[in-house]
Amino acid sequence: MRLLPLNRQTSMSFPESERVTYRKNVLETVICQLRFPPILRIETELPAAFQERIRGAYPVLTQLAPMDTATGFPVEVLNLVKSMLPLNISRTYQFSSGDEHWRVTLSKESLALECLGVYTRWEDFIGRFAIAIDALRREYAPPFFNRIGLRYVDIIRRSRLNLANVPWRDLLNEHIAAELASDISADVQEAAHVLVLKLNEHGDRLRMNHGTVRTQEPDEESYRIDNDFYSEQRTESDNVATRLDELHRESGNCFRWCIAPTLHDAMEPQPLAAQRRA
Numbered sequence: 335m336r337l338l339p340l341n342r343q344t345s346m347s348f349p350e351s352e353r354v355t356y357r358k359n360v361l362e363t364v365i366c367q368l369r370f371p372p373i374l375r376i377e378t379e380l381p382a383a384f385q386e387r388i389r390g391a392y393p394v395l396t397q398l399a400p401m402d403t404a405t406g407f408p409v410e411v412l413n414l415v416k417s418m419l420p421l422n423i424s425r426t427y428q429f430s431s432g433d434e435h436w437r438v439t440l441s442k443e444s445l446a447l448e449c450l451g452v453y454t455r456w457e458d459f460i461g462r463f464a465i466a467i468d469a470l471r472r473e474y475a476p477p478f479f480n481r482i483g484l485r486y487v488d489i490i491r492r493s494r495l496n497l498a499n500v501p502w503r504d505l506l507n508e509h510i511a512a513e514l515a516s517d518i519s520a521d522v523q524e525a526a527h528v529l530v531l532k533l534n535e536h537g538d539r540l541r542m543n544h545g546t547v548r549t550q551e552p553d554e555e556s557y558r559i560d561n562d563f564y565s566e567q568r569t570e571s572d573n574v575a576t577r578l579d580e581l582h583r584e585s586g587n588c589f590r591w592c593i594a595p596t597l598h599d600a601m602e603p604q605p606l607a608a609q610r611r612a
Contacts, residue, residue, distance in 0.1 A: 347533050347540075348587035355455060357602035358495055363487040364453045366463055367446035368574065370476035376442040381427055384440065387469035391462065392429035392438050399425060429466075438466045445470050456582050460575070471571060479574060483564035484581040488589065490557040491549055495600040502546075502557060505597040510544060510559075522546075533584055536577075538565045540588065559592055561585060 385395060426441040437448040447463040470476065490505070492498050497505065503515035513522050526545035533540055543560040563581040590598070 347531060348584065348591045351587050351590035353586070353606045354603040355606065357604060358600070359453070360488045360490045360495075360601065361453050361486060362451060362489050363485075364449040364459060365446060365483075365485045366459070366578065367444055367481075367483045367485075368467070368470075368479045369444045369481035369483075370479050372443045373474050373476065374442060376440065376474060377425070381440060381473070384469050384473045385427075385429065387472065388429055388438060388465050391465055392431055392436065394430040394432065394434065396428040396430065397425055398428055398439075436462060438463075440466075440470070460578060460582075464575075467574065476571065478571065479569045481564060481566050482569055482574065482577055482581070483562060484578060484585060485560070485562040486585050486589065487561075488559045489547065489549060490559070490597065491552065491554060492556070493552050493554055495597070497597070497600055498554075500596065505594050506557065507592050507594060510592045514546075533563070534580075536565060536580075537567050538563065538581065538584070540564075540584070542588075544592070559589070561588055563588075 426439050429438040429440070430436065435450050435452045437450070439446045439448070445466060447459070447466060449459060449462075453459060492500060492505070501514070501519065503511050503519060505511075506514070508515050512527065513519065513525055524546055527543070529540070529542040529544075531540045531542070532538075541562040541564070543558075543562075545558060547556050547558045548554075549556040563585055565577060565581070569577050
């Protein structure tokens with residue numbers, strides 16, 4: 335299920351939408367990252383006290399080399415590069431839930447939470463991240479955050495929504511569908527777009543990557559909408575929750591703007607108020 339925001343007046347870019355969850359969710363990955371001025375103690379000492387504070391929720395520890403998070407390179411190349419790195423190079427610690435659907439990563443200048451395939455609603459996600467944020471504050475006391483980011487990656491597989499024969503122009507906003515909504519759509523083999531958008535007076539930004547992708551299980555042409563909402567303004571520790579809530583509201587409004595009513599209905603939206611009564 336995916337949660338969309340409640341109606342309210344804001345200065346943000348996308349039209350307000352009703353807050354709903356989807357029974358047939360297309361959301362693949364959610365990542366939230368907080369960046370802060372480097373704290374060398376995270377590198378020079380094992381984060382044992384930090385681990386103890388979150389170990390109940392994230393019991394699996396993995397220590398990552400810098401190249402472990404790189405993508406787009408052959409495995410042989412990555413292994414060769416890692417073998418040439420100095421032994422004392424900066425490392426990242428990853429703490430995972432038992433089922434590995436939830437991953438917290440800690441480095442000398444960032445803290446992040448990644449949710450893989452099981453996102454239900456914002457309150458659950460931010461509640462899980464709050465455990466790690468509290469541990470970071472108590473153990474390392476970052477003075478402020480210089481970047482906050484919230485990223486949603488949706489992959490729309492038409493066959494899973496009983497829409498296999500419905501063209502993209504009927505499922506996506508015409509501005510998103512672009513060439514797929516034109517008279518050359520039958521000949522389009524691949525489409526990819528990047529958009530960077532100013533969202534509000536805070537200086538928040540959206541970097542949107544969207545386009546067709548080939549997916550497996552099922553093997554079909556699908557559509558990927560990768561929205562990275564972020565702020566590079568200084569954010570005080572006490573304001574992080576408020577700023578993340580604002581980015582979250584905009585993420586829901588943006589996703590609803592990207593899709594057409596046919597796709598929205600096929601995902602079986604459930605109003606939040608009805609869920610509360612249930």
